Amino acid sequence: MARIRRPVCTNKRWRSGPFVLALVTFWCRASAQIRYSISEEAKAGSVVGNVAKDLGLDRSALKTRDYRIVGSGAEPLFHVNADDGVLYVSRKVDREEVCERGNACVINLKTVLENPLEIHYVAIEVIDVNDHAPVFPEKQKRLEILESTLPGARFQLQPARDADGGQFSVQQYKLSNSDHFRLEVKERGEDRKMPFLILQKQLDREAGKEHRLVLTAVDGGRPARSGTIDIIVAVLDFNDNAPVFTKDVYSAVLNENAPAGTLVMQVNATDLDEGENGEIIYLFGKEGDAHLQELFNINPKTGEIKVAGQIDFEKCHSYELDIQASDKGTFPLSTDKTVTIKIIDVNDNPPEIDVTSFSKSVPEDSRIGTTVALISVHDLDSGRNGKISCFTNEDIPFVISPSLQDNFYAVMTKSHLDREEKSFYEIKIVAKDGGEPSLSSEKTISVVVSDVNDNTPQFSQNPYTFYVSENNVLSAPVFSVRASDHDEGENAQISYHIYRNSSDGTGLFLNINSVTGSIVALKSFDFETLKSFNFQVVATDGG
Known part of the structure; x- marks a missing residue:
């Protein structure tokens, strides 16, 4: 529907000179302004309105007078039919192409009807159609936020743009569901809304390295159009996690005398942080026994614990190492763990024999079971390696018998002694442990069989x-x-004497040397008087 408005001749633009003033005077008498409205996206050939009819021009007059549009561009949007004065769309009208966004879109046409000259202005308002969806400057937005960032932090986002204006422009923003973020929209001037991402719950990189959100801009059309942008929130690591050992208890067994370099065990810890915050080094605890660091070492990178010194079960049966796992953060976090190493005894110590009591000589008339010596044996090893048996493997009249007290033995006679048969014995005592292979020790004691006057x-x-x-x-x-x-x-x-109790008295005229046994006569013998005689000599020892 056309609207005709008669021009007012007070416009200063038309008062710049005599010629223009005359023109204005003519225009005021014989011109009018017509206003039409069309929807954008009107197709070529669409009728805008009948200018001649709306101006009250006789159609027959148009046959003798030339009616045209003047001052249009190279590709005019409209053309008028000179025969009937109908105004048509020449090509598809795109409001966003011909008008500034947000302003009322009015296209002013200047038409001329000649003979006589009449100038008519036609204003065509292009009514906006919601033919554009909101568009973000980029398809994806990446934000990097430290996991230590406190709730309430704001992050400005690029607003979406909509080529349409008015109610068809962006009216609201929507954020996909998130426990950590919410959306806040601020008004920034006319028809402009600025979205902000608000952190409402502290991030935890270890729980999620990134969060994917979708921001949607919605215009006011019916149906509404929308545009989206993917927001990727990369959670930057903060050293908020201490290393954690993968086992609650670390224990190992190790043979004593294990050579240097022997692998005892490997400890392992993990750190949920990343980069240097998650890179772990292993070391001995600061309060640990320095002596243990002489016996063991630990690889700072791998956590391998190896033998470094001499491991002796007899000095210590077990060790407890304080191990620390620390990250490489600017302010490093660490965790301590105790590693228990149990030492297994190796049969590396032979038994030792001590003679605690000893009689160097034994009377030959000693009863069977007479104790000659008391000995004690001990072994620094333990278990079977320290279990000792003691014996003598020679055929002698002595035996080694265990006493009531552990590791004590008695050397006793097992048969009668006879000094006259053998007066000296060397008793070899053998102590043997129960290890595999077993170790043994020997000790020899000398026993003299003392004489008894038994002969x-x-x-x-x-x-x-x-x-x-x-x-x-x-x-x-x-x-x-x-x-x-x-x-x-x-x-x-031996001493000798003559038995003087002979009945014939012959012993009275003899004498004997008590030491040598030589016999001398105390008178001369006369064969005719005494042809033979008997006497007794007694030999007596000094026992």
Whole structure:
């Protein structure tokens, strides 16, 4: 529908000179302004209105007078039919192409009807159609936020743009559901809204390295059009996690005497942080025993614990190492763990034999079971390696018998002794442990069998028969006797005497040397008077 408005001749633009003033005077008498409205996106050939009819021009007059649009661009949007004065759309009208966004879109046409000259202005208002969806400057937005950022932090987002204006422009923003973020929209001038992302719950990179959100801009059309942008929030790591060992308990067993470099075990820890905040080094605890660091070392990168010194079960049965896992953050976090290493005994110590009591000599008349020596044995090893048996493997009249107290033994006689048969023994004591292979020690003790006067003197002949010449020289040895004794010492020192109790009294005229056994006559013998006689000599030892 056309609206006709008569021009007012007070416009200053038309008062710049005499010619223009005359023109204005003419225009005021014979011109009018017509206003039409069309929807954008009107197709070529669409009728805008009948200018001639709306101006009250006779259609027959148009046949003799030229009616046209003047001052249009190279590609006019409209054209008028000179025959009937109907105004048509020449090409598709795009409001966003011909008008500034947000302003009322009015296209002013200047038409001329000649003979006589009449100028008419036609104003065409292009009514906006919601033919554009909101568009963000980019399809994806990446934000990097430290996980230590406190709730309430604001992050400005690029607003969407909509080529349409008015109610068809962006009216609202919507954010996809998120526990950590909410959306806040601020008005910035006319028809402009600025979205802000608000952190409402602190981020945790270890729970989620990134958050994907969708921001939607919606215009006011019916139906509404919308545009979206993907927002990727990358959570930057903050060193808020200490290393955590993968096991609650670390324990190992290790043979004593393990050579340097032997792997004991490997500890392992993880850190949920990333970069240097999650890079772990292993070391001994600061309060740990410095001596242990001489026996073991730990690889700072791998956590491998290896033998560094001499491991001796007899010095220590187990070790507890304080291990620390620390990250490389600017302000490093660390965790301590105790590693228990149990040392396994190796049979590396032979038994030791100590003689606690010893009789160097034993009377030969000692009863069976007489104790000769008391010995104790001990082994620094443990278990079977320290279990000792003690014995002698020689055929001697002695035996080694365990006592009531552990690791104590008695060396005792197991048969009668006879000094005259053997007067000296070397007893080899053997102590052997129960290890595999077993170790043994030997100790030798010397035992002297002391003499007992258990042997009587024995004459070399019994009886003795001697021949003596008559008229013998007095005090000269006529013969001698000889006795011996298997004993020794005083028990073997023999003295002689003549038994004086003979009935015939012959022993009275003889005398014997008590030491040598030589016999001398105290008178001369006369064959005619005494042809033979008997007497007794007694040999006595000094026992």
